[in-house]
Amino acid sequence: MSSNARIQTLSLTSLSDAWSDIVSNTRPQSRNTAGVDGVTINDFAENPKFYLLGLARALAGGYFQFSELRPVLIKKPSGKDRLICVPTVKDRIVQKALLNFLSEKYQSKLANSISYGFIKDRSVKDAAAVACDARARNAWVFKTDITAFFDTVDRGILEQVLVKTIRERSLHGLLISAMHCEVSPPFGRASQRRIAALGIEHGRGLRQGMPLSPFFSNLLLGAFDDQVIKAGIPAVRYADDLIFFGDSRQECVSISDFCRVQFAKINLTIPPLDSPASKSVIYAPHEPAEFLGLELAPSKHGYELRLSDKQRERIRDEILCYGSIKELLSRKVSLRTLGSVLRSKRNGYLAAYENCANIAEIEAQLNDLERKCLVKIYKDELKMDLPKLGAEAHTFLGLGP
Numbered sequence: 315m316s317s318n319a320r321i322q323t324l325s326l327t328s329l330s331d332a333w334s335d336i337v338s339n340t341r342p343q344s345r346n347t348a349g350v351d352g353v354t355i356n357d358f359a360e361n362p363k364f365y366l367l368g369l370a371r372a373l374a375g376g377y378f379q380f381s382e383l384r385p386v387l388i389k390k391p392s393g394k395d396r397l398i399c400v401p402t403v404k405d406r407i408v409q410k411a412l413l414n415f416l417s418e419k420y421q422s423k424l425a426n427s428i429s430y431g432f433i434k435d436r437s438v439k440d441a442a443a444v445a446c447d448a449r450a451r452n453a454w455v456f457k458t459d460i461t462a463f464f465d466t467v468d469r470g471i472l473e474q475v476l477v478k479t480i481r482e483r484s485l486h487g488l489l490i491s492a493m494h495c496e497v498s499p500p501f502g503r504a505s506q507r508r509i510a511a512l513g514i515e516h517g518r519g520l521r522q523g524m525p526l527s528p529f530f531s532n533l534l535l536g537a538f539d540d541q542v543i544k545a546g547i548p549a550v551r552y553a554d555d556l557i558f559f560g561d562s563r564q565e566c567v568s569i570s571d572f573c574r575v576q577f578a579k580i581n582l583t584i585p586p587l588d589s590p591a592s593k594s595v596i597y598a599p600h601e602p603a604e605f606l607g608l609e610l611a612p613s614k615h616g617y618e619l620r621l622s623d624k625q626r627e628r629i630r631d632e633i634l635c636y637g638s639i640k641e642l643l644s645r646k647v648s649l650r651t652l653g654s655v656l657r658s659k660r661n662g663y664l665a666a667y668e669n670c671a672n673i674a675e676i677e678a679q680l681n682d683l684e685r686k687c688l689v690k691i692y693k694d695e696l697k698m699d700l701p702k703l704g705a706e707a708h709t710f711l712g713l714g715p
């Protein structure tokens with residue numbers, strides 16, 4: 315049975331399905347990103363049958379090996395670095411095929427009553443809505459996350475959990491090999507120092523960017539979820555982002571202590587309470603509690619979901635990027651497609667936050683941002699004298715009457 319699971323999971327059909335998933339879920343502007351082998355999704359798409367057949371043979375013959383991950387350093391708005399680890403297209407396909415099988419087979423185990431991150435048929439919106447309902451019953455909130463979670467995962471402990479949980483032993487070798495994927499050493503000492511400064515250590519942590527990393531994280535944190543449920547603590551976990559509900563500040567402090575003890579068992583920690591800029595925060599009943607970019611805010615009828623100011627600022631920065639021709643060219647967006655791209659962005663945000671109480675404000679903000687982008691392109695980049703244009707011209711340019 316175990317051997318059959320490997321054959322079925324990594325068959326040509328399963329690999330083809332995984333390839334289709336990857337293509338459909340990758341933005342066009344990201345399809346020219348290559349792993350260490352230099353092959354992009356667009357390259358692979360030129361002859362997918364050839365590549366997939368070769369991949370299926372390598373897996374069947376037992377000589378397939380995961381490659382190192384190509385590191386890409388990106389500056390955050392704060393000035394700090396963010397490391398993106400890019401697998402090869404072949405590795406992404408194999409991991410996605412494994413993930414498709416495992417997420418379906420172990421759905422009932424992963425989808426416990428508090429876990430919502432990277433679970434089939436569960437979303438950020440679901441997690442926030444459940445949290446809002448929980449706060450209506452227990453108004454005090456303890457919000458925290460796991461300190462540098464993905465970079466500090468103890469692979470030895472994760473491996474033990476994987477072997478114990480995943481019954482298909484023929485898949486263990488590949489899964490453990492994926493778990494141990496490392497970043498390829500970048501060229502230049504400056505880049506090496508920047509990666510080292512992020513706390514990335516060889517042999518420790520899960521590299522973000524691999525399709526299997528979220529599954530591994532839920533696997534590792536399953537025992538913690540079980541302890542929270544057993545203790546009867548109202549909670550919602552989305553990956554390493556956690557929110558708990560209690561009847562008093564003291565109960566929230568006790569929950570913090572409980573988490574610290576439970577995470578210590580798997581060599582993880584949470585930030586201390588009451589330290590400057592700590593991500594461990596206790597919110598009183600009258601205070602909006604932030605969770606996953608949303609706020610669980612007091613309302614006339616209990617608590618409601620609102621898009622936080624911080625998240626609205628992030629959306630603003632993202633949309634205004636489309637007001638630069640240089641940025642548009644880098645994203646392969648032309649003047650012909652700009653309008654549809656902005657509308658798609660707008661509609662995506664509105665769909666994602668449709669349950670927020672301040673959705674009307676969000677829609678007005680998005681409409682205003684779309685207009686600002688167009689004005690910036692026409693006026694600042696293309697040097698149009700917009701005030702001299704009539705109402706019909708403004709309508710034609712998408713600026714309204």
